Amino acid sequence: MERMNVNPTRMILTSLKKKLVVATRGHKLLKDKRDELMKQFLELARQNKILRQEVEQKLALVYQNFAIAGAVMSPEFMEEALMFPKQGVILSIGRKNVMSVDVPVFSFEKGEGEGDSGDIYPYGFAATSGELDKAISGLSEVFASMLDLAAMEKEVGLLAEEIEKTRRRVNALEYVMIPKLEVTIKYIKMKLDENERGNQTRLMKVKDMMLEEAIREKKKRDEAILEAYKQQKRQKSS
Amino acid sequence: MYKIGVIGPWDSVSGFKAVGLTAFPVRDSEEAKEILDRIINDNYGILYIVEGLYKDMTQEIEKYKDMRIPAIIPIPGMDGSYGIGRANLKKAVERAVGADILFQNDSEEEGR
Numbered sequence: 001m002e003r004m005n006v007n008p009t010r011m012i013l014t015s016l017k018k019k020l021v022v023a024t025r026g027h028k029l030l031k032d033k034r035d036e037l038m039k040q041f042l043e044l045a046r047q048n049k050i051l052r053q054e055v056e057q058k059l060a061l062v063y064q065n066f067a068i069a070g071a072v073m074s075p076e077f078m079e080e081a082l083m084f085p086k087q088g089v090i091l092s093i094g095r096k097n098v099m100s101v102d103v104p105v106f107s108f109e110k111g112e113g114e115g116d117s118g119d120i121y122p123y124g125f126a127a128t129s130g131e132l133d134k135a136i137s138g139l140s141e142v143f144a145s146m147l148d149l150a151a152m153e154k155e156v157g158l159l160a161e162e163i164e165k166t167r168r169r170v171n172a173l174e175y176v177m178i179p180k181l182e183v184t185i186k187y188i189k190m191k192l193d194e195n196e197r198g199n200q201t202r203l204m205k206v207k208d209m210m211l212e213e214a215i216r217e218k219k220k221r222d223e224a225i226l227e228a229y230k231q232q233k234r235q236k237s238s
Numbered sequence: 239m240y241k242i243g244v245i246g247p248w249d250s251v252s253g254f255k256a257v258g259l260t261a262f263p264v265r266d267s268e269e270a271k272e273i274l275d276r277i278i279n280d281n282y283g284i285l286y287i288v289e290g291l292y293k294d295m296t297q298e299i300e301k302y303k304d305m306r307i308p309a310i311i312p313i314p315g316m317d318g319s320y321g322i323g324r325a326n327l328k329k330a331v332e333r334a335v336g337a338d339i340l341f342q343n344d345s346e347e348e349g350r
Binding site for chain 1: 239240241242249250252253254255256257258259283284286303304306307309311313314315316318319323324326327330331333334335336339
């Protein structure tokens with residue numbers, strides 16, 4: 001791993017060490033987040049799959065009835081029958097927080113359209129076929145599941161996005177940021193140690209030199225004293 | 239308050255009108271794209287799009303995918319399911335996990 005381009009000083013070493021601690025902590029937290037998100041996501045995806053199958057099957061049935069109704073009745077008549085819906089749907093959207101992902105929650109109320117309440121069929125029974133009734137009632141049944149499906153699919157999509165983001169962050173920390181910091185810290189430590197050793201040897205060398213000089217001086221002094229002593233002795237004997 | 243919309247061919251969406259959804263009958267995917275762009279900021283919480291059209295307008299839908307609202311959901315139309323809902327789910331799983339782990343069993347069964 002490439003090390004960062006920094007000056008090997010003690011101050012930078014301290015700040016890098018602090019950064020490494022933060023990065024490691026962040027990595028652990030993000031990893032936990034990713035794991036938890038993944039757990040919820042997989043559960044949700046499994047449910048979603050089942051629900052979608054269910055809805056698709058039910059819808060296929062509804063369409064079948066519609067097809068039959070369409071075959072029995074003329075298209076103009078069908079259109080006329082469905083022209084003014086009796087039932088209105090009001091959707092309200094709440095929000096749910098799943099691991100800091102903002103997820104919409106749908107809930108609906110059946111508001112009233114035109115006409116009296118009680119049944120959902122917006123037409124008279126005289127001129128329409130029974131299959132149309134079946135289709136409409138089937139549709140209003142399947143509708144609740146369709147709403148759940150919509151909420152669930154949106155949640156799955158949003159969670160998938162969040163997981164992807166979190167995974168990228170985890171990987172960036174794990175394979176780039178943290179190794180880089182470690183390498184750089186090691187580099188600075190080595191450099192500082194090297195400087196320390198250099199300093200030590202230099203001091204030792206200086207000490208040696210000073211000692212040598214001292215010894216030489218002492219020798220000189222000793223020689224001088226010895227010389228003086230010898231001269232004295234010669235003078236006495238003569 | 240939010241509305242729910244359905245975009246699709248007339249024979250597929252007319253029924254939804256009866257249960258209180260706003261139906262947008264269209265003839266082809268071009269028309270559907272126009273409608274989608276027009277109503278995207280119109281307070282629709284959910285937009286159901288019939289799969290036969292959905293498959294031709296994935297690019298347009300992709301733009302709105304990461305928005306919180308509306309949820310754009312493919313539903314099978316009169317002509318049956320194209321398996322797009324399943325494919326989307328599969329894509330989401332792959333995006334999150336990095337590998338498909340939910341539908342493996344299915345494709346094996348199909349392969350046999």
